[in-house]
Amino acid sequence: MNEIEKKYSAIDASCRVPLLVLFGVASVWLIVGLVLAIIASLTFHKPELFGNCPFLTYGRVQPAANDAIVYGFAIPAALGVILWIFARLSESELLLPLLPIVAANIWLLGVLIGVVAILIGDSTGFTWLEFPRAGSILLFAAFLLIAISAVATFGARQERVLQPPHWFLLAALFWFPWIYSTANLFLVAWPVRGVAQAVINWWYSNNLIFVWLALVGLGVAFYLLPKIAQRPLQSRYFALFGFWTFILFAPWLGIPQSAPVPAWLAAASTVASLLMVIPLIAIAIVFVSAVRGVNVQCKGGPYCYARIATIFFLLSAVMLLVTGEPGVGNILGMTWYMPAQTYLQIFGFFAIAIFGAAYDALPGVMSFELPFPGFVRWQNRIFLLGLLLLVLPLAIGGIGQGLKMQNPAISWHEITQGMLIYLRFSSAGLLVLLLGSVLFALNIFVMTAKWQLQLAKSLAASFAGSFEAEEVKS
DSSP states (O other): OOHHHHHHHHHHHHTHHHHHHHHHHHHHHHHHHHHHHHHHHHHHHOTTTTTTOGGGSHHHHHHHHHHIIIIIIIHHHHHHHHHHHHHHHHTSOOSSTHHHHHHHHHHHHHHHHHHHHHHTTOOOOSTTOOOOHHHHHHHHHHHHHHHHHHHHHHHTOSOOSOOHHHHHHHHHHHHHHHHHHHHHIIIIISOOOTHHHHHHHHHHHHIIIIIIHHHHHHHHHHHHHHHHHTSOOSOHHHHHHHHHHHHHHGGGOOOOTTOSSOHHHHHHHHHHHHHTHHHHHHHHHHHHHHHTTOOOOOSSSHHHHHHHHHHHHHHHHHHHHHTTSHHHHHHHTTSTHHHHHHHIIIIIIIIHHHHHHHHHHHHHHHTSOOSOTHHHHHHHHHHHHHHHHHHHHHHHHHHHHHHHHTOTTSOHHHHHHHHHHHHHHHHHHHHHHHHHHHHHHHHHHHHHHHHHHHHHHHHHHHHHHHHHHHHHHO
16 A cells, blocks of 8 residues: 555545444434335325324424435535545545534434424424424534534645635535524524515525535535546536536525515526526536546446436426526426425435445445445435436426416316325335435445444454463563
């Protein structure tokens, strides 16, 4: 092993325990969130199934599922990947590694309190912000602890020139505390009144689900693609232009065209939807330049994950921007088309990008291969199938639903009955995604158990050697 390999081996080793803890927490909550989402979906097929269980009604279990997936899976997994990428790009071992370990346990407690509170009916009632104060405070404190470790590692970088992944991931580290604290202060701690509540909730939802997930996912993709291809990211200035225009226009999205708010807010959202075409074109150019002419076979590995994730981001963004047009937004804004776009953003783009980064990082971090390397390719295929069954039926059904809602001659009962076939397909899609998530969790936990066993054997051997040395002396 040469000096460069030894250096990166030491860098990866410094990330070992924080990544195992964060990925472990994330994989558990992903499974829990999908199970809750399946339960929520079943209420459309058999409404009486959980009729005697108040905590399993749709109004409670669906928000619990959403928050378990975003706060339990997406954010911890993203933070783990950010720590690893910052350490690798900084060519420095992870600084303050104890902070992420402590923070992961605090985060786990915060999500547990929040999910239980939602299920027992103690939700705040605001979309994507249902956790009560106790859970929110724990999440905010845990995020800051991990961010301190990440920023300290970033500050210790050997190469002072910032790379494109730095821009996106560093922005994400500052973006979440800003939007999360602002939304909690104005909606939960000292709530504003009137229409401002709805506006702030829409602003926060868009910034969390579209902006923050995009910053992390694109940062991860723009790190993996050149790393695996072993060449610098092409079109660096397009990437910089796409980054700044994205964070300039994207936060203005999210106000429905039919929202009962001042007209200028919906109009501003429409203008932002048009302007968002600019960063999307820049990001598409960077992506095409990054994959063009690369001699890397896409066999379901991390490179394939990064490519697919970026494509799904562009598709998800187009789905969202279409609703910014007033005519289309009025038709699709209150239909299943919008959850389809959200699912594509979370599972199709963000989750796949994070899985790719995890599978690329873990063998080096653990110093041994994945226990089930075949699961990587199978999970890729399973997630693609699950997304096809989940997103496509909801999008098609949502378009038909919106068109029918424009016709006053069609009753609401008829519209609802017409959606059932699409909801059955989406339920099957959630089951398939759950299977893929189990494969990911198996690799994480078996790898953790294997490492713990090796550590125990090493400690036992060291103890035995010390004991024998003492006997020889005596």
